[in-house]
Structures are given as structure tokens and as C-alpha cells.
Amino acid sequence: MSYHFEFGWLLQYYPEIIKGILITLELIAVGGVLGISLGIFCAWVRALGPIWLKPVVAAYVELIRNTPFLIQLFFIFFGLPSLGLQLSELTAANLAMVINLGAYSCEIIRAGIQATPKGQFEAGESLAMTRFETFRHVVLVPSLQRIWPALSSQVVIVMLGSAVVSQIAAEDLTFAANFIQSRTFRAFEAYIVSTSIYLALAILLRQVLGLIGLSIFPRRAAR
């Protein structure tokens, strides 16, 4: 059987596609900023934090890293309401992304912190910096610089993983593709176009994160 590709009619669905792209971008922006912040906090706890908090963070990281994102999403969206915590689709999706990226970025950032020579801590102390100041200025920034490429690819992976949030009816790009598919029965075109958009977004996101890295860590360019 021969199949005739027709992409033209997809144009009439451009509002849905644009909306989907925007929601996917919103998810990764919120997930990225809050997730990495959570990751930094957890990495601090695991490397230098109070003893009693360490097992809690370790359990969180292991639990999230060893279960599928889909199940985390379902647990938050369908499971939590029975505890009286009802979330909208988009809030649940955002929360799941933050929790997921938080666990992964914690491990990556911790690796960066552990690679910091002990002398750096001592040097910070000898300059009469408090523990927090030493962490903030002497340890954290060079650590982030060291692991920025790994962190960037994790953010891209999480962005691609966000396709799953369409399953709780959050209206992201995949949701738009499914919507078009169910209206027109033109599955191939709808999915090929949305897959290409994802590919373009992934390439774009990698470039943007590279540029952000260069602007946060200017010394890297000088080296």
C-alpha cells in the first residue's frame, strides 16, 4: 500500500501546535530553574549538610532515580488527591518535573562538589569566610562550571521526557499531536512534525544552555 503524505492541512492546527510548544517550554523553564535549585540544595545536604537530613535526601534521590517519570506523574496527579492534595494538570506536571530533575541534578552537582580539592575549603576558611560563604563562592560556582555539560544534557533529557505529561491531559506539544491525530487520523504526519519540533527544541535548548554556561562562567572562555 502506498501512503500519500500531506502536510499542508497541518497548518490549520497551528494554534494548538504553538500552544503546545509554549507549554512544553514553560514546563522546562520552571522545571529547569526550580529543579536545579532543588538539586543544588540536595547536593549541599549530601556533601556538607546536617547529618539528620542526609538519609532523607538520599532516599528521595534513589527513589526518584529508580522509578519511571510516568509513575511519578501518576502518583502526584491521581494518587495525591486521596491525601486531600488536588492539583491541576499543569501544576502536577510542573511539580513532577521539578522533583525529577531535582534528584538527577543532585547527583550530578554532588559529583562536581566532590571533585573540589579539600584545600579550597581550607583556603575559604583561612580567608575568614563562613561555611555558607565558602560554599557559595569557592565551592559551588567552580563545581557547577565543571559539571555544566552533564547538567545541560540532563535538562534536555528531562525536556524530552516531558512528552509524558500529555497523559494527564496537560496540553503540551505531545497533547497537541494526539489532538490532531484524533481529529484527522493522520498519525504519521502529526507525529513526524511534532517529533521534528522536539528535535529542533532539543538542539536549540542545548545551544541556549551552552550560552548560559558561557555567560555564568566567563573564566571558561579565558582559559
Add this chain to the structure above:
Amino acid sequence: MITFTLWDILRNLLLATRWTILLSLVSFIGGGMVGLCLLFLRISRRKAARVFAKYYIELFQGTPLLMQLFIAFFGLGLFGIDVPAWLAAGLALILWSAAFLSEIWRGCVEAVARGQWEASASLGMGRLQQLRYVVLPQALRIAIPPTVGFSVQIIKGTALTSIIGFVELSKAGTVVTNATFQPFTVYGLVALIYFALCWPLSKSSQILERKLNVAHRNH
């Protein structure tokens, strides 16, 4: 109305876990074989082969696994091929994991010192012999921990096949939830079963990394 005890729920989930394990094994083995072919293309001397492998990897790593599943499931059907969910699921997961495994292994091959290639070339070995007798045995040792680590990603990836209707652990979770109206318990149990599958692998990957690294340092 039938009431479900906790044991009923757990039993149904565990029965479905068999399919998660089977699909993971198929994807891992199939993905490994395709990935090995891709690896050879990726480090080949022919530019066309390298470029093909590069774009293949870029395509499969740069798009969501869910979309790949959709294209395999809905897309192939349009060509008149009747695609059952398990076939689409297996195919998409094999192609997807091949891209990641070959990229992991390429890193390991490149970690083998350049001089090893040159030394074996100076012994008059052909390119394939160099790979077979000198480089791969060394790369293999570096490759074990990240490969075991990636198997966790495969197990988690199989959860997505529930969306195209393959009945494995996640799908069983949804079905049981619809029957019992206990999403909190069911998805909690599903998460625990996934954890029980994945955590030993993650842990052994870490341990292997430490062990093999120590051996490496003694060289």
C-alpha cells in the same frame, strides 16, 4: 461489587511485572546488538558510515521516546502493516536503546589510549584485528558500569509502552486503579516494584564502577 484486598492488587501487579522484565530484556539484548553495529559505523574509517551513525544517534537521542513509540505504533499501521503493541514497543525500545548504548560504548572506546591503536597497527594488525584483540577488551572493562546503569533507563523506558496499550506494570497499575479506585496505594506499589527492579542494578553499577576503577589505577 468485588472488593480487592491488598494481596489481589499486588498479585495482579506482579503478574504484569513479568512483561516489564521480558520487554526490558528484549530491548537490552536487541539494543545491544544494534548498538554494537552502530558503534562500528561510528568509529569506522568511512565518512559516510560515521555521518549516518551520528545522525541516527542525534535523531533518537534528540526526540522523546514516547514520540518514537507513537510513530512505530500509529505510523507503521498506515503502510498496511498490522502492528501489535508489543511489536511496536519492542522495535521502538530496541532502536532507542541502541542509540544510547552505542554512544556510551563510543566513549569507552575513545577512553582507550590512542597509543594502543598505534601499537597494534605497528604489529601489522588490520583495523578489525586491532579492535577485536586490543581495543575492545580494554574498552569492555570501562563499559560495564555505565552499561549496567543504562539498563535502569531501559526498565523505566518500558513504562511508556503502556501508553500505546502494551500491558506491562504501568498499564496494569492504571487498570487496577480503575477497578479499585485506590490510586495512592496502587501507584505507590507500582513505584516500589519498579524500585525493586532498578535499584539493585543502579547499586551494582556504582559498585562495579568503584571496583573496576581501582583495578584500573593499579595498572
